[in-house]
Amino acid sequence: MQNVQALLFDVFGTVVDWRNGVAREAAGFLRKNGILMEPADFADAWRRRYQPAMEAVRSGQRPFVRLDILHRENLEAVLTEQGVNIAGIDPAALAELTLAWHRLDPWPDVLTGLARLRERFIIAPLSNGNIILMLDMARRAGLPWHTILGAEVVQAYKPTPAAYLQTVDLLALKPEQVCMVAAHNNDLAAARDCGLKTAFVLRPTEHGPGQTTDLHPEQDWDVVVNDFEALADALT
Amino acid sequence: MQNVQALLFDVFGTVVDWRNGVAREAAGFLRKNGILMEPADFADAWRRRYQPAMEAVRSGQRPFVRLDILHRENLEAVLTEQGVNIAGIDPAALAELTLAWHRLDPWPDVLTGLARLRERFIIAPLSNGNIILMLDMARRAGLPWHTILGAEVVQAYKPTPAAYLQTVDLLALKPEQVCMVAAHNNDLAAARDCGLKTAFVLRPTEHGPGQTTDLHPEQDWDVVVNDFEALADALT
Numbered sequence: 066m067q068n069v070q071a072l073l074f075d076v077f078g079t080v081v082d083w084r085n086g087v088a089r090e091a092a093g094f095l096r097k098n099g100i101l102m103e104p105a106d107f108a109d110a111w112r113r114r115y116q117p118a119m120e121a122v123r124s125g126q127r128p129f130v131r132l133d134i135l136h137r138e139n140l141e142a143v144l145t146e147q148g149v150n151i152a153g154i155d156p157a158a159l160a161e162l163t164l165a166w167h168r169l170d171p172w173p174d175v176l177t178g179l180a181r182l183r184e185r186f187i188i189a190p191l192s193n194g195n196i197i198l199m200l201d202m203a204r205r206a207g208l209p210w211h212t213i214l215g216a217e218v219v220q221a222y223k224p225t226p227a228a229y230l231q232t233v234d235l236l237a238l239k240p241e242q243v244c245m246v247a248a249h250n251n252d253l254a255a256a257r258d259c260g261l262k263t264a265f266v267l268r269p270t271e272h273g274p275g276q277t278t279d280l281h282p283e284q285d286w287d288v289v290v291n292d293f294e295a296l297a298d299a300l301t
Numbered sequence: 302m303q304n305v306q307a308l309l310f311d312v313f314g315t316v317v318d319w320r321n322g323v324a325r326e327a328a329g330f331l332r333k334n335g336i337l338m339e340p341a342d343f344a345d346a347w348r349r350r351y352q353p354a355m356e357a358v359r360s361g362q363r364p365f366v367r368l369d370i371l372h373r374e375n376l377e378a379v380l381t382e383q384g385v386n387i388a389g390i391d392p393a394a395l396a397e398l399t400l401a402w403h404r405l406d407p408w409p410d411v412l413t414g415l416a417r418l419r420e421r422f423i424i425a426p427l428s429n430g431n432i433i434l435m436l437d438m439a440r441r442a443g444l445p446w447h448t449i450l451g452a453e454v455v456q457a458y459k460p461t462p463a464a465y466l467q468t469v470d471l472l473a474l475k476p477e478q479v480c481m482v483a484a485h486n487n488d489l490a491a492a493r494d495c496g497l498k499t500a501f502v503l504r505p506t507e508h509g510p511g512q513t514t515d516l517h518p519e520q521d522w523d524v525v526v527n528d529f530e531a532l533a534d535a536l537t
Contacts (some may be wrong), residue, residue: 133473173523187436197473200423200448212449217471235453237369237433 066287066301068242069262072182073191073214073232075247078271080190081169083203084108090165094158100147105273107143114139119193119222129220131195166194167201171208172268178293179209186301189214191232191245193222205208224255231256233261235266246296248285257284264288302523302536304478308418309427309450309468311459311483312506316426317405317438320344324325326401330394336383338489341509343379350375355429355458367431367455373399402430403437407444408504414529415445421537423449427468427481429458460491463491482532486519491519500524 077083088104091111095102102110118135121127131200139268140163151159182188190199191211195217203210216222219231233243240260248268257263265286269276282289290296315321324340327347331338354371357363376399377387387395400443418424421516426435426447431453439446455467469479476496483489484504493499501522505512518525526532 113423186438196448196450196471200472204423204447210439210448212432212446214432218454237318 066244066262068239069186069244069300071187071189071243072264073189073229073245073261074218075245075249076190076192076194076199076202077166077169078268079248079266080175080208081171081248082271083112083166086169086205086275087111087165089163092170094162097158098149098154102147104139106195106238110146110271111136113137114142116287123222123225129217129222130168131198131217132193133163133198135193154247163217164201167198168205169202171206172292173265174292174294176207176209178295178297181297181301183209183211184291187211187236189268191215191228193228206290214263219300223252224253226259227257229261233259243280244287249279254284254288257286262287264290264299266293266296267291302480302498305422305480305536306474307423307425307472307479308500308536309415309425309479309481309497311466311481311485311488312426312428312430312435312438313402313405314446314504315484315502316411317407318507319348319402319405320507320509322405323347323401326400326404330398333394334385334390336385337382346379346382346509347372347375357519359458359461364375365453365458366390367434367453368402368429369399369431369434372402398435400434403434404441407442408528410528410530412445414531414533417533417537418529419445419447423447424473427451427459427464429464459488462491462495463495465492468523470494480523481500485515487490489521489522493522498523500526500535502529502532503527 074080084105087108091107092104095104095107103252118139121296122129144151179188189212190215191197193216196213199215210256214232219228219229221231233240243255243261244264245253246260246264246266248266248271253263253265263286269280288299289300320341327343328340331340331343354375358365366517380387395470415424417472425448427450428435429452431447435449437449450468452464455464457463457467469476480498480500481489481492482500482502484502484507487500489499499522503519505516524535526535
């Protein structure tokens, strides 16, 4: 790991708690529109459509569109599934709820950990979230990224190899000089296949108290830690 | 200007003093290789090839390549013009000098001005410099950008309209919600043609003591100031 010059971070689940954040943002909307669904279940339902929506882009079935657009389509699909007539919803409220993903809070160890890591490494998100989503989130939460990188910059969604390799190329680094930081084994596996170093951060409640996935490292990742403070301890 | 949410900055000349910086970086190289050229003249000669090199991309004559590559080609051209045999130069020294543009200092008012502007606006470079160039420069100089935007992100060099319009689109803003900040009338004219707001910052010694261009605003730009402190005064 001593040649690593840049750390690229997965964001949803790794840096921010999307489930509680989206639930908080959705609660008022659900109540106001008489939708009888637990906010956390609503967040889960919305998130379940995330991978299939990106897969349409990854497979070449549709051209690249930013995640805000997929989030909007998925929101409408979840509401329709709940029997809601979209045409009857206030358009401004729908637009506002779509941006819930811009207003997520980091896990408690993130700001202090990133502040330490920033002194030594280039730190940037490599998320499937689009640029303005990441930018709004960073400004609201105080995430000290050096820049926003990710799917929209390279027009490719993770875990497509191009998402990792083109990002590394933008940094004028070799893959082994870059470390992917994620709470998801599949993200790290794809990064490792591209030659990047890998750091696994355990986020055992990303999917709520009953989480069954990503509770353990599935490969011998270069670093395995419980939070960003421990990541900073390991790398600085 | 009250609807403006993001400020996009030209960088070479507007944010940083490229002429003195490149001259400083080149001085040792010129001496060591016995090249009898004033460092400031060398900087000017290198910079004179900047617009023609980008024009090859803008005109469609060649595909988009990042500025680091154009800087390298232009450096070799300037050296060859001086009768230097490139093959006789230490490749590492050539590579290092190419990156001189990553190590430029901001004008004295920039850091304090940007710190104030950052509190109210999204601030980002919209430069023809590539991402890692802007990132290295920002880390070295302490430029507090929220993110790096610019030619490489949208694969279009200013003043091509796509450079402005696609950047505005990434921010999910309307052109009139974005203000271009530059010391160059032609940059602002192109931005205005795309519907952006415009702020002219006077940099009367960008080209040295005998500068003849961009000493006055050539249109009624929305803001005209002498430095970034005055820009912050005007906008906050």
